[in-house]
Amino acid sequence: MNHRGELHRKNLHTVFYPRSVAVIGTNKVRGSVPGDIFVNILQSGFQGIIYPVSPREKSIGGLKAYKYVIDIPDEVDLGVIVFPSSVCKLALEQCGQKGIKSVIIISAGFREVGEKGLAKEKELLEIAEQYGISFIGPNCLGVINTDPISRLNASFARKYPAEGNIAFLSQSGALCTAVLDYARAKNIGFSKFVSFGNKADISEIELLYYLMDDPKTKVILLYLEEISDGPGLMRAARDVIMKSHKPVLILKSGRTEEGASAAASHTGSLAGKDEICDAAFKQAGIIRCEDIEEMFNIAIAFVYQPYPEWKRVAIVTNAGGPGVLTTDAVVKEGLELARFSEKTTLSLKKSLPTTANIKNPVDVIGDARADRYVAAISAVFKDENVAGVFVILTPQSMTDIDSIAKEIARVADQFDKPVYTSFMGEADVASGIKILERNNIPHYILPESMCKPFHTVYNFNRFIHNEEPEVFVSGHPPNLVAKELLEKAIEENRKYLNEYDASLVLEAYRLPVVEKRMATSAGEAGKLAAEMGFPVVLKVISDDVFHKFDVGGVVLNISSETEAEESFRTITESVKEKMPGAKIRGVQVSKQIQNGVEVILGIKKDPSFGSVIMFGFGGIFVEIFRDVSFRVAPVGKSTALQMIREIKSSELLSGVRGTQLRDVDAIAEAIVKLSFLAIDCPQIKELDINPLIVLEEGRGCYVADAKIILEN
Amino acid sequence: MEKKEIESRIKKVVAHVLKLDEEEITQDANFIFDLGADSMQSMLLIAAFEEEFDIEMDVEKAQEVQTIGGAVDFIAEYL
Numbered sequence: 001m002n003h004r005g006e007l008h009r010k011n012l013h014t015v016f017y018p019r020s021v022a023v024i025g026t027n028k029v030r031g032s033v034p035g036d037i038f039v040n041i042l043q044s045g046f047q048g049i050i051y052p053v054s055p056r057e058k059s060i061g062g063l064k065a066y067k068y069v070i071d072i073p074d075e076v077d078l079g080v081i082v083f084p085s086s087v088c089k090l091a092l093e094q095c096g097q098k099g100i101k102s103v104i105i106i107s108a109g110f111r112e113v114g115e116k117g118l119a120k121e122k123e124l125l126e127i128a129e130q131y132g133i134s135f136i137g138p139n140c141l142g143v144i145n146t147d148p149i150s151r152l153n154a155s156f157a158r159k160y161p162a163e164g165n166i167a168f169l170s171q172s173g174a175l176c177t178a179v180l181d182y183a184r185a186k187n188i189g190f191s192k193f194v195s196f197g198n199k200a201d202i203s204e205i206e207l208l209y210y211l212m213d214d215p216k217t218k219v220i221l222l223y224l225e226e227i228s229d230g231p232g233l234m235r236a237a238r239d240v241i242m243k244s245h246k247p248v249l250i251l252k253s254g255r256t257e258e259g260a261s262a263a264a265s266h267t268g269s270l271a272g273k274d275e276i277c278d279a280a281f282k283q284a285g286i287i288r289c290e291d292i293e294e295m296f297n298i299a300i301a302f303v304y305q306p307y308p309e310w311k312r313v314a315i316v317t318n319a320g321g322p323g324v325l326t327t328d329a330v331v332k333e334g335l336e337l338a339r340f341s342e343k344t345t346l347s348l349k350k351s352l353p354t355t356a357n358i359k360n361p362v363d364v365i366g367d368a369r370a371d372r373y374v375a376a377i378s379a380v381f382k383d384e385n386v387a388g389v390f391v392i393l394t395p396q397s398m399t400d401i402d403s404i405a406k407e408i409a410r411v412a413d414q415f416d417k418p419v420y421t422s423f424m425g426e427a428d429v430a431s432g433i434k435i436l437e438r439n440n441i442p443h444y445i446l447p448e449s450m451c452k453p454f455h456t457v458y459n460f461n462r463f464i465h466n467e468e469p470e471v472f473v474s475g476h477p478p479n480l481v482a483k484e485l486l487e488k489a490i491e492e493n494r495k496y497l498n499e500y501d502a503s504l505v506l507e508a509y510r511l512p513v514v515e516k517r518m519a520t521s522a523g524e525a526g527k528l529a530a531e532m533g534f535p536v537v538l539k540v541i542s543d544d545v546f547h548k549f550d551v552g553g554v555v556l557n558i559s560s561e562t563e564a565e566e567s568f569r570t571i572t573e574s575v576k577e578k579m580p581g582a583k584i585r586g587v588q589v590s591k592q593i594q595n596g597v598e599v600i601l602g603i604k605k606d607p608s609f610g611s612v613i614m615f616g617f618g619g620i621f622v623e624i625f626r627d628v629s630f631r632v633a634p635v636g637k638s639t640a641l642q643m644i645r646e647i648k649s650s651e652l653l654s655g656v657r658g659t660q661l662r663d664v665d666a667i668a669e670a671i672v673k674l675s676f677l678a679i680d681c682p683q684i685k686e687l688d689i690n691p692l693i694v695l696e697e698g699r700g701c702y703v704a705d706a707k708i709i710l711e712n
Numbered sequence: 713m714e715k716k717e718i719e720s721r722i723k724k725v726v727a728h729v730l731k732l733d734e735e736e737i738t739q740d741a742n743f744i745f746d747l748g749a750d751s752m753q754s755m756l757l758i759a760a761f762e763e764e765f766d767i768e769m770d771v772e773k774a775q776e777v778q779t780i781g782g783a784v785d786f787i788a789e790y791l
Contacts, residue, residue: 056730
């Protein structure tokens with residue numbers, strides 16, 4: 001974390017726990033942002049002192065108003081600026097003069113309106129740097145801290161939320177108000193609630209670090225529209241997750257994008273922003289959510305219930321159909337139905353009617369009242385094969401909904417295992433759902449919705465306990481040969497490196513490249529081929545030819561000296577005919593590797609996350625199925641092995657159905673080396689190794705073709 | 713017209729629109745930050761200046777003027 005980052009961590013405490021707040025630019029107009037923010041602070045029961053600062057008013061809300069913040073005789077911890085954007089810099093300057101270090105700038109009219117606004121934002125940053133101020137915003141809804149020792153609502157949200165253990169951070173202010181309303185209806189409370197707007201100064205990264213140490217926060221939810229520092233976000237999230245064991249859930253908008261198909265390489269076209277974002281989040285242990293509902297579905301599972309130790313669930317239901325639907329969802333999600341012990345089965349048999357189903361899912365039958373639910377839930381909770389319980393209820397005429405809700409909460413409290421519920425319907429079950437929510441029992445409208453939160457919490461629990469810090473062993477300092485080749489090409493205004501030069505760059509990073517030599521005449525090609533041993537491949541080498549196959553620049557399976565000589569002539573004539581202006585440097589003679597499996601490796605530089613490494617199978621697997629995996633560089637060996645294992649076609653490397661076991665270890669090492677090349681050489685925009693030919697286990701792998709597209 | 717006269721007439725208009733004492737209005741006073749004009753009052757001020765000086769101003773540019781001194785220079789260009 002840089003100097004500003006350190007400062008923000010210190011100053012963020014007074015954003016949330018100020019002893020005094022000045023609302024700068026407020027007025028008496030209810031229904032206006034400057035007026036409502038002041039009223040919200042006043043009405044939330046703020047535990048400190050409030051100073052209205054208004055050029056026109058003598059008093060607001062019964063408190064003496066000051067013309068300027070510098071007129072306030074006492075020390076002020078937090079400034080909340082609500083002036084129009086044109087004078088925010090004057091207000092911030094006075095905050096600096098007053099010695100205020102923590103500021104929230106609510107005002108809009110900055111980078112979101114264009115160049116002029118961006119210039120104003122830069123002026124704010126200069127002032128902040130001059131005075132050692134940290135500020136949230138501009139263009140934000142504000143900040144809420146429900147901790148009773150602060151009770152700060154420095155926002156223009158309509159309602160003050162309940163106290164809870166979920167922190168919500170959002171780049172969008174409007175979404176915040178919707179989330180507050182949604183959460184209120186579901187009895188979900190918050191520890192901290194922050195709309196950080198344009199994140200001109202304090203960003204989600206510093207907020208994550210602050211919340212890592214916040215005892216009131218157990219789960220962090222983050223809504224992002226734009227990732228400006230991907231590696232910083234990954235580091236911060238991973239630190240939070242691994243050091244404090246607090247889950248970080250992110251809803252990132254902008255899943256769709258145009259333009260990836262215009263990329264020049266396979267890796268470029270496959271590595272869309274969203275795929276990279278997915279990979280980066282996975283690498284950091286971040287849980288990516290599809291929508292707000294899913295985010296809260298998962299958050300309540302984290303915050304209200306114990307984490308499941310394993311994947312086997314018990315279902316208790318009073319309706320067969322929903323039980324079956326949930327069973328399907330359990331299996332589809334990758335969870336398992338627990339197989340009950342004899343003791344559990346006996347207990348269920350004794351306490352349930354003979355018509356009940358005592359196997360999992362347990363059907364307590366439609367006329368079940370609270371006593372049957374209690375008997376079934378208690379029995380399955382006690383079973384050591386059960387990691388958690390899903391309780392389903394449909395409202396029949398005799399179903400005592402509220403009593404069942406109370407009893408679920410009472411029984412769940414006696415066990416250190418999670419229980420999730422689904423009271424199906426709406427009007428009849430509403431009061432029961434309220435009871436569950438008030439007792440911190442997660443409730444889901446559809447029973448199928450219980451599966452993903454359960455699985456997510458289970459996976460997170462495994463992640464924090466099993467994940468080992470990645471070890472990066474490069475072994476090679478930045479390589480001068482590679483650097484010179486790349487810089488020379490850029491000086492000559494080349495957009496890419498031809499295969500021959502690209503191979504030299506890869507060799508410089510000790511990637512295994514097939515033996516190759518350059519021939520400048522047919523005779524030389526024949527001689528080199530004979531020396532190498534057949535079969536060989538001949539390929540044209542030209543800085544002007546990117547797609548060699550398209551111009552007849554490649555001949556495969558050459559098995560004699562004469563054939564090599566003829567191929568040389570065929571290639572040069574074809575290229576001259578199809579690309580008359582192309583300058584041919586020579587024809588590359590290389591060994592043709594046989595009996596290998598073709599995979600593809602690649603690099604793509606992403607504006608948010610930096611260099612990203614791709615792995616996939618060659619041919620149709622990459623072209624049609626897009627069966628590839630990504631990670632942000634650098635990549636250690638264990639991550640490289642995960643990349644290989646996680647693609648759907650990875651079994652093709654593990655010797656299934658009579659195929660041979662391939663040298664997966666060698667691929668992983670190639671991925672690691674490639675990732676260091678990516679880190680060391682920012683000149684590379686995209687790189688494809690296609691194919692990397694993988695031999696049987698222990699015999700290695702070889703780069704058979706490579707392309708490097710340069711940054712310019 | 714002399715700039716001093718423009719300034720004096722501007723101060724009178726501002727005092728009237730914003731309901732302030734003329735003595736409170738200094739040459740470097742910022743309409744929003746020092747005098748507390750809100751967005752509606754800013755528009756009223758532009759209209760009042762146009763009437764006072766019998767001119768038609770570029771409203772977008774007029775809204776960028778922040779201080780009394782700035783208004784003097786801006787209006788002087790129309791006279």
